[in-house]
Amino acid sequence: MPKNTKQTSTFVASLASKILRDDSSSAIQKELAGSAMAQASTGKQTGADMETKASQVLDSNKYNATTKTLAATVLAQSNKERGK
Template identity: 55%
Template sequence: MSKNTKQTSTRIGRLASETLQNSGSSQIAKSLAASALAQRSGDKQTGAKMEDVAARVLVSGHYANDTKELAASVLSQANKQR
């Protein structure tokens, strides 16, 4: 299985950190934020479950732009063979 070596950018890392600290953030947003922060180094990639969550967030009209931005980052770091 090939490995995706992309890393979370500084800007997305900052957004993820702010999301986790915000008590008003949804559980989905916090999950995406945690996944994005876990991928700050190059040795981790998005799992199949988070891939599915991120894809659903992106096609839904019910999430804030910040949540969609986290979802896009997480999805871009998914395994390319899945």
């Protein structure tokens, strides 16, 4: 697997941390936040399943701006080779 040279911004990492600690956060928010946090200071990149979930979030009108921010961050760190 290629190394991911992109990392989650400190703003999004802070947002993700808050979501993971908040009991009222939705399951999808926590999944996206966990993925974003995993990429905050490592060379990890988004897996195929998370790419699909993040894409569905961005395509839907039912998610709020916070959830979409996390989804966009996760997709920005996806494997570009997978899309070819």
